[in-house]
Amino acid sequence: MIRSRVYEEDRLVRAFVPAHITAFFVPVIRDKPSESGSLGAGVNLDKGTTVFLSPDESSHGIRVLFNGNPVNRSEAVISYAVAEEVTRNHEDRGFEVWQYFDFPNGYGFGNSAGGALGTALVTGYVSSRTLLDVARIAHRYEVIHRGGLGDVVAQLAGGVDIRTKAGEPGVAVVDNIITCGLYVVSIYLGPLKTKDVLDDDVLSSIKNKGKEALKRLLKFPSVPLMMELARGFSEDVGLLDGELASIANELDRVTSVRSSMIMLGRGVFSFVSYKELPAVERLLSDLDVQYDVSKVYCGRPLVEMWRGSPSRKTKSGH
């Protein structure tokens, strides 16, 4: 049964979920998705995934679109599963879920979790479901379909996150380094297929090195130490290849905090101060690589009625 919204006419619902870059991690895989997830550290960005929910009067069921293009069930298995479960009590109605990504898919920016959580939030908004209730559903399908392990709970927390207990939303414990206002530069060369790189040896190394990094970070939590540990982690587990290492080293020459690898994508990221930005941008322009500059996102995911163009923002709408 759809709850009729008390205050709003039937406008689009919009959710924003920050992009999430993992710096280092420890996968935690249990029989139950509710206990699965990951430990580690990362950062949420003020760009990410925007999801719109639009009632589709002409049909029933769910239709998912990525950047304006309809995608079928096999291309968006997590989003379809999330939307169908959250709206399962009103299958007589049709919904379109429009997902827009600021970063390319598969490059390590948590797009999968962004789409899952954003879909959960917009469908949850029009149903009688709470935030944790629908966020758990997003986490569960992320884990089941291996979209990601810790992105959903990190995105719910925002900021520079330290995940100290794995599990679904409400079970996981996500702490934060108290910092805002920093810039994050990310250079992305290409996607990285999780399956291709995570053989048993690498996985075992990731678990050991990740645990060690987390333990050290919790003793003196700070962004510089987090990035130092992340760099060591990415080198130790053997994922930082020559081209990435070379970019990371170049960046280190113009930033005071060390750069490290995006887990998991063929990319590098770094925290940068306002003053360091011009030199960083000059360097990246010389290197001729695809890059982005965002700020740390310290809020929670947003859900709201979308009033369209600014002219409709005023007064009674119509």
Place this chain on the structure above:
Amino acid sequence: MIRSRVYEEDRLVRAFVPAHITAFFVPVIRDKPSESGSLGAGVNLDKGTTVFLSPDESSHGIRVLFNGNPVNRSEAVISYAVAEEVTRNHEDRGFEVWQYFDFPNGYGFGNSAGGALGTALVTGYVSSRTLLDVARIAHRYEVIHRGGLGDVVAQLAGGVDIRTKAGEPGVAVVDNIITCGLYVVSIYLGPLKTKDVLDDDVLSSIKNKGKEALKRLLKFPSVPLMMELARGFSEDVGLLDGELASIANELDRVTSVRSSMIMLGRGVFSFVSYKELPAVERLLSDLDVQYDVSKVYCGRPLVEMWRGSPSRKTKSGH
């Protein structure tokens, strides 16, 4: 040992913590503050407590000021305790903690927790402490000195909160009704001394009625139901006196969602749509009562370097 901030000169640190109104609650008091807290529901506002941290070069130790006026230890026992514990490794330095409140103290807006958490955040920002680490300290002194039980964890979550598990930050589970953009009108007649009203009979009634309200809300979580349950709660526990009930009834005539009592203050609050606002404001002006209009605050508490006047916001500062 003070961590030297990597990116910033020695400017003021500012934190904002939303005001928190409790709609209904179940106190949970255990031997350990970490397991104590409250269950229930409430709402965070986009006004609240702003805390500045200023290094005091001329002395050492902590000095707390409320709205610009120095307060001694007995008037601000929680803030002093929090600030001293967070900064305990650098007692050689002096700090001034300036707290500014948008609402009067003791009226049920969570000022005590706002001051405690805001103090924890600004002092945590200049130390190597994480968000949960310092928020736990704020919660603990809130519980020990009976400032509040559930405000800190609710303020950390933001939004319209449903507290489903009591305890300190990282232990408590705080859910949200997925909603933003609503206005909250609060009418405040005066403070309410918790000790005066909470005799054993009232407390026992609060526990029973609060549990029942929470159970019902979780079945169909929505703002209208939350307020319906809150109104029943405040009547059943006998705290909604004649004057408050009369204001609540007047408000109900011009709003679609029921109003209820601020727990705990001599006040009434109500969720109001944009369209209902003019009629509500006319009514409250006629009634000649002190009131405020805020919006639901859906973010997390903010901590940032404060750059002072807009002219200093640009470029290199000095």
